[in-house]
Amino acid sequence: MLSNIGTTLVIFTLFISFFIINASFVDLKNTNKLVSKKLYKFSLLQSTFIIVAFFTLITSFVVSDFSVINVFQNSHSTKPLFYKIVGTWGNHEGSLLLWINILVIFSYLFLLYNKNSKKNYRLYTLVIQNLLIIVFLVFLLINSNPFSPIYPVPVEGLGLNPILQDPALAVHPPLLYIGFVGSSIYFSAATASLLTSYKGKFFAASIKSWVLISWCFQTLGIIVGSIWAYYELGWGGFWFWDPVENASLLPWFVITALMHSIILLEKRDTAYHWTIILCLLAFTLSVTGTFLVRSGILNSVHTFANDPSRGLYMLFFLSVMILSSVSIFFKKLTKESYNFSTYSKETLILVNNWFMAFFLFTVLIGTIYPIFSEVLTETKVSVGPPYYNIVIIPLLIPFCFDGYWPNMSWVKIIT
Amino acid sequence: MAVFINVAIYIYFSSYSILSSLIIISSLCLILSSLIDAIKTKDKFNIVNFSRITSHLGFGLMIFFIGINHNFSIEKDFNLKVGEERNFKDFKINFSSLDIKENKNYKAIVGKFLITEKKSNNKNILEPEIRIYNKPETLTYEASIRTKFSSDTYLTMSNISRSDYYNIKFQKKPFMLWIWISAILISMGGFIRLIKIKKINEI
Numbered sequence: 001m002l003s004n005i006g007t008t009l010v011i012f013t014l015f016i017s018f019f020i021i022n023a024s025f026v027d028l029k030n031t032n033k034l035v036s037k038k039l040y041k042f043s044l045l046q047s048t049f050i051i052v053a054f055f056t057l058i059t060s061f062v063v064s065d066f067s068v069i070n071v072f073q074n075s076h077s078t079k080p081l082f083y084k085i086v087g088t089w090g091n092h093e094g095s096l097l098l099w100i101n102i103l104v105i106f107s108y109l110f111l112l113y114n115k116n117s118k119k120n121y122r123l124y125t126l127v128i129q130n131l132l133i134i135v136f137l138v139f140l141l142i143n144s145n146p147f148s149p150i151y152p153v154p155v156e157g158l159g160l161n162p163i164l165q166d167p168a169l170a171v172h173p174p175l176l177y178i179g180f181v182g183s184s185i186y187f188s189a190a191t192a193s194l195l196t197s198y199k200g201k202f203f204a205a206s207i208k209s210w211v212l213i214s215w216c217f218q219t220l221g222i223i224v225g226s227i228w229a230y231y232e233l234g235w236g237g238f239w240f241w242d243p244v245e246n247a248s249l250l251p252w253f254v255i256t257a258l259m260h261s262i263i264l265l266e267k268r269d270t271a272y273h274w275t276i277i278l279c280l281l282a283f284t285l286s287v288t289g290t291f292l293v294r295s296g297i298l299n300s301v302h303t304f305a306n307d308p309s310r311g312l313y314m315l316f317f318l319s320v321m322i323l324s325s326v327s328i329f330f331k332k333l334t335k336e337s338y339n340f341s342t343y344s345k346e347t348l349i350l351v352n353n354w355f356m357a358f359f360l361f362t363v364l365i366g367t368i369y370p371i372f373s374e375v376l377t378e379t380k381v382s383v384g385p386p387y388y389n390i391v392i393i394p395l396l397i398p399f400c401f402d403g404y405w406p407n408m409s410w411v412k413i414i415t
Numbered sequence: 416m417a418v419f420i421n422v423a424i425y426i427y428f429s430s431y432s433i434l435s436s437l438i439i440i441s442s443l444c445l446i447l448s449s450l451i452d453a454i455k456t457k458d459k460f461n462i463v464n465f466s467r468i469t470s471h472l473g474f475g476l477m478i479f480f481i482g483i484n485h486n487f488s489i490e491k492d493f494n495l496k497v498g499e500e501r502n503f504k505d506f507k508i509n510f511s512s513l514d515i516k517e518n519k520n521y522k523a524i525v526g527k528f529l530i531t532e533k534k535s536n537n538k539n540i541l542e543p544e545i546r547i548y549n550k551p552e553t554l555t556y557e558a559s560i561r562t563k564f565s566s567d568t569y570l571t572m573s574n575i576s577r578s579d580y581y582n583i584k585f586q587k588k589p590f591m592l593w594i595w596i597s598a599i600l601i602s603m604g605g606f607i608r609l610i611k612i613k614k615i616n617e618i
Contacts, residue, residue: 078520162521162548162555216605223598231560236569236586238484238594393434400441400478403448403471
């Protein structure tokens with residue numbers, strides 16, 4: 001029963017996403033400066049359906065409905081109510097539904113709270129965000145449906161992984177997901193900005209809040225995860241340089257750089273293309289991290305839900321996403337001046353971004369090197385703390401000095 | 416100030432490292448930059464300025480405490496059986512007893528360890544567990560952690576097959592609590608900034 005309700009709601013959400021894209025293109029032809037009210041209604045309906053679908057899944061866990069295969073595999077009737085509820089997102093399928101919920105809610109909120117932005121920019125953002133929603137909904141329905149039924153219905157469930165039976169499970173994944181998936185909205189907005197030439201401080205103002213929201217939640221999510229690993233997994237430290245931890249750190253470096261570069265765009269109307277690159281990279285790395293963790297390519301004691309069959313779909317989606325966004329970027333690329341005075345706030349903010357880029361590539365290489373090493377030389381290697389300590393610590397020293405930038409003055413661009 | 420802090424660290428930990436010294440100096444620079452920012456900023460209680468200062472200060476403090484933690488942590492790995500004691504330079508570890516506790520969905524083997532700090536004669540009891548879950552059948556190792564203002568005492572034990580001995584991992588990690596607090600401070604800066612979001616959008 002709950003299985004059918006859940007699947008139906010997800011299918012409805014999928015149809016509404018198509019309606020939104022269609023209605024957006026129709027509205028683009030309309031000369032009215034305001035976005036059609038129909039789109040607000042569709043977006044609200046879409047959010048309502050997906051939220052109800054998520055609560056349906058929570059209900060399946062609470063009532064121990066073992067006719068749902070996901071509940072059977074990840075719950076048990078004797079489990080405390082708290083772990084029944086939080087166990088909903090303690091597995092791949094449930095967490096993917098949570099991921100889609102955040103995609104949809106951010107889509108609606110962006111439409112609702114960016115009324116001052118240009119109409120075509122808002123509509124293109126909505127279209128791109130809904131394309132992302134469709135991709136994830138199709139993935140959910142084809143490969144990872146949390147509502148898939150099981151026959152005959154088992155009497156008892158298999159239970160939740162004991163490592164996950166910790167209060168941190170209640171907050172760690174949702175916090176991280178708001179951070180990761182929140183970056184989708186400025187991925188869509190950046191692509192829409194390129195398509196509609198909605199540039200400069202207006203673009204910066206339209207995404208600044210969303211960048212901040214995702215950064216706050218992602219930072220807190222990483223901290224909670226780190227504390228959890230310290231107390232629950234017995235890792236004995238604040239950071240283990242585990243591939244899964246690294247996967248969460250990669251987009252964080254980008255979003256932190258973006259938080260700083262956006263100041264340049266907003267205050268000085270410069271570094272537009274660099275800001276766009278960071279917007280595109282943040283969500284791309286979020287999906288890459290998810291792909292690496294869930295496909296089973298990366299082995300980690302921290303990986304709780306991997307399945308190689310998912311990898312192909314995610315890799316295909318990731319390739320399409322990267323290729324299409326990069327091609328739009330280069331098609332719309334124009335010359336931009338970066339002639340700053342050496343001792344200025346602008347320069348130090350850019351230097352902050354270089355450091356972030358360096359940390360990003362260091363962690364990225366350390367994380368994916370074992371994969372390439374195994375494929376090319378058939379030797380299994382693991383990159384541990386010594387590599388990161390040797391490469392990162394020396395650069396951390398000058399990076400701290402860069403923190404002087406708020407005390408510098410803005411300097412006019414030299415022309 | 417950096418020299419003073421380094422001397423204080425040398426006295427407190429009875430050891431010194433060039434790398435930790437450099438990290439501490441640079442993190443102090445960031446902390447000072449944030450404090451200068453706070454002093455120079457005309458409108459100190461403006462949310463935008465306050466959030467920036469909070470996050471930067473949090474980052475500086477985090478690097479500072481990580482620098483100390485990274486270089487002055489103590490880690491000992493050894494085997495011990497019930498009733499035995501192991502002596503180290505600054506502390507001794509006594510494996511007092513081993514109990515079995517039955518819980519609703521797991522059985523736990525609980526070790527009791529008495530940690531005595533030789534200098535201060537401070538005594539701590541740590542009780543790490545090996546849990547055997549039945550749904551699903553899984554073995555987990557639960558660390559016992561005693562968090563204090565200045566350091567964490569951390570102990571895990573794992574069984575060695577066909578032996579009365581247990582493998583013990585003991586750690587003394589300075590300023591762990593402060594690493595968490597400073598990291599939370601970084602994100603707090605962002606959350607403080609969120610308060611102002613609505614007003615910014617209205618402009």
